[in-house]
Amino acid sequence: MTKLNMRKMQKNQSGRIAAVNAVGELGRRIRDMGLVPGARITIRGRAPLQDPVAVQVMGFVLTLRNREADYIQVEVN
Amino acid sequence: MEPTIALAGNPNSGKTTLFNALTGARQHVGNYPGVTVEKKQGTYRQNGDRIRIVDLPGTYSLTAYSLEEVVARDFLVDEKPGVVINIVDASNLERNLYLTLQFMEMGVPVCIALNMIDVAKKRGIAVDAERLSALLGIPVIPTVARNGRGIAEVMAAAGNLLRSGENIPPLAISYGPEIDPVLDEMAQEIAPSSFLAGRYLPRWTALKYLEKDEQVMALGRTEAPALSLSLEERVSRLSKRLIDTLETYPEAVIADQRYGYIRAIVRQGVIACRDGGHRIHVSDRIDRVVTHRFAGPIIMASVLLGLYHFTFAYSEVPVGWLEAFFGWLGSVADRSLVDGLVKSLIVSGIIDGVGGVLGFVPLILFMFLVTLISWTGALLVARLLRSTVIRGEPSPFVMELPPYRLPTFRGLFLHTWERAWQYIKKAGTVILAISILLWAMMTFPGLPESRIQAFEQARASAIATAPGGLLQEIEAADEEAQLSPRAETLKERLDTIEADQAMAGLRHSVAGRIGTFLEPVSRLAGFDWRTNIALLGGFAAKEVVVSTLATAYSLGEVDTEENRSLARTLSASPGWSPLTAWSLVVFTIFYAPCFVAVVCIAREAGSWKWGAFSIVFNTTLALALSIAVFQIGSFLK
CATH class of the missing domain: 3.40.50.300 (P-loop containing nucleotide triphosphate hydrolases)
Known part of the structure; x- marks a missing residue:
């Protein structure tokens, strides 16, 4: 078990969110969309130039920029 | 009720x-x-x-x-x-x-x-x-x-x-040992006062304070500043404690607990997954193809091209019907009204202006229908654009990429109709008003008496020099009748004088003067003063460019008997070439956004400077680009 920043995750890599260190509007948005500690996520792909990233959480796919991904720590196997 | x-x-x-x-x-x-x-x-x-x-x-x-x-x-x-x-x-x-x-x-x-x-x-x-x-x-x-x-x-x-009609007790989720006591205290503090009582329940208000909800807090501060301050202090004390001990924030704990509550419910046998829920969905399969590094852009381009082709190929027929209808309306009005300002307003201003814009309705209907049918295509475009164009904006960017779904036909038609109706309404109101305004600008002030008399004299002398009887022959002849060669010559001379007078009138009008004033610059891009009038009209609404061009050229048109389409009028006009058209297309795409858009820009940006900037910058850019197109094009020819 290692903790990894979401920005550093590879395509098709899965993990469980350990912490979301964002406050204010950004934090609220990230959490409202289901990116909360304990949620299982899988990286579904990255756009050309590596940004933004598509993440599967629960049953759906979200897209966020690396700027937002930086706030999210993920536990990976 | x-x-x-x-x-x-x-x-x-x-x-x-x-x-x-x-x-x-x-x-x-x-x-x-x-x-x-x-x-x-x-x-x-x-x-x-x-x-x-x-x-x-x-x-x-x-x-x-x-x-x-x-x-x-x-x-x-x-x-x-x-x-x-x-x-x-x-x-x-x-x-x-x-x-x-x-x-x-x-x-x-x-x-x-x-x-x-x-x-x-x-x-x-x-x-x-x-x-x-x-x-x-x-x-x-x-x-x-x-x-x-x-x-x-x-x-x-x-x-x-x-x-x-029974009162449903609000749900009270437990937010854990840290939050719950504070939440209860806050709710108890709120309950006896009538703080925001007409709007929210005490516990809900307290929860929003813990979530640092700007809207609720602003309301609270104006209604009861003292109580609001006391609540905010409680929240900041809790925040500090949570950060010090657990490295988290009240709003994070609240969201976690909500999802925790949901998870607890869902796990009590609400959801049963076969195959562990890890099936490959149809959307994923589609995505594998359409967002492919090489195939993706090619598919996107062909979808867009197909869209345009389909729209223009299949809407030609109904567009033709509408054009014919407005042409017929124009000629009926032309025949049944007495010459003068009213006739000019109705034929040149209203029918040409609104008709020119309404003519696009079938196109719009098709476009929306086709856009919606190829919804998957649009979504794909959005996905590709989202991954390349949108970046660097300050607000958080976390959005859902929904799976592809087929639209229902009912939704499709309702939506298409809604959009088309909005367009028709715009044509009937804003564009009608603009058409009338532009017509007035192209009509007033009229030619001075002395110049009208000069044209009258030219007409009289043309008739006087021709042998008698020819005028009667022209007036008696209907559209199909073959005139004698000499009558034909006289008719041509009279038509030319008529056209010259109309042209002189247009040039003398407010719009004509502005157009002529701008001509030295616009010449570089290949636009004459009449095109300038149309572009001026486009500032009111871009759709108006085409119809104003039609009006500007129909006012000075030689052949007033038959209503020629604008395309034919322009291609017959000596100042026009395909190069001029390209230059105009480029200019129209890039020049100042329409008036309404400028107002929106100024309002959204919070200052009129940005509105002014969008006008000046875009027009300069458009002028530079169209001059480049026209000059390089002329040089190569």
Whole structure:
């Protein structure tokens, strides 16, 4: 078990969110969309130039920029 | 007053499909007061009673994150709908229930439409609606809004809730040992005072303070500054403690606990997954092809090209009908009205102007229809653009990439009609007014008496030098009749004088003077003064460029008998070449946005400087580009 920043995750890599260190509007948005500690996520792909990233959480796919991904720590196997 | 039911749910949960199924064509589209969020209302009939249905904007949460969320929340508070039907995507239950919990915490009567139960089943997810209903304590009815399954049952359940009128106790979730005591204390502090009492429940207000909800806090500060300050102090004390001990924040704990509550419910046998829920969805398969590094852009280009081809190829016929109709209307007006200002206003101003714009209606209808049919294509474009163009904006960018879904035909036609109707309304109001204004600018001031007399003299001398009887021959002849060669010559001379007079009149008018004033510069890009008039009109609305060009050229047209199309008039005109057309296309794309857009820019940016900048910068850019096109083009020729 290692903790990894979401920005550093590879395509098709899965993990469980350990912490979301964002406050204010950004934090609220990230959490409202289901990116909360304990949620299982899988990286579904990255756009050309590596940004933004598509993440599967629960049953759906979200897209966020690396700027937002930086706030999210993920536990990976 | 008839009772109100609000439809609420996440974006892409099938809310609009359900709304269309419930209200059919009996809908009314407007805006929420003061904001650009669309408000759709309609009527549903149940056992002879009329029920007002309001489609709330799709939201993921009820924080004050976006305008949509604020609007939805304010509607629930201010208009107090009898029941909220919460559309929940069964294939995406956990995130959808996040919103449901917030309705229940607010104390509004909720009834869940568990939608897309068929999609969930295909994905190997089975949802036990009865169990979910028992655990949440609210009605849960499985539906498939696309084909109408379960809709009557949902409305029956909502109707029961509406009639029972009993007070539903708000949901009180436990937010854990850190938050709960503070939350209770705050609620107790709020309850005895009438703090925001007309709007919110005490516990809900306290919760919003803990979530640092700007809108609620601003309201609180104006209503009871002392109490508000005391609440804010409690929150900041708790925040400090949480950061020091657990490295977290109240709002984070609240969100975690909400999702925890949902997870606990869902795990009590509500969801059963086959294949562990790890099936490859259809959307993923499509995505593998359409977002492919090489195939993706090629597919995108061909979808766009196909779209344009289809639109223009198939809308040609109805566009032709409309053009013929307005041509006929023009010639009827031409024949039946007496020469003068009124006739000129009706024929050149109104019929040409509005007709020119309305002629595009079939095109618009086709375009929307085709756009919606190839919705997948549009979504794909959006996905590709999203991955390349949008970046660097300051606000958080976390958005859902919804799965591809086929639209229903009903939704397709309703939406297409709605858009086309908006366009027609615009043609009938704004564009009509602009057409009349432009006509006036192209008509006044009229030629001075002395110059009119000069033309009259030229006409008289042309008639006098010709042998007698020819004039009578021209006047007596109908359109098909063959004139004698000498009568033909006289007619041509008279027509030329007529055209010269019209042209001189146009040049003398306000618009003509502005156009002529700008000509030295616009010549570089290949535009004559008449084109300048059209471009000036385009500042009012870009659609007007074409119709103004038509009016400007029809005023000075030689052949007034038959209504020639603008394309033919222009290609016959000596100042025009394909190069001029290209230059005009480039200029029109890039020059100043229309007046309404400039007002919006100024309002959104908060200063008129940006509005002025968009005019000056874009026009300069457009001029530079079109001069480049025209000059390089002329050089190469």
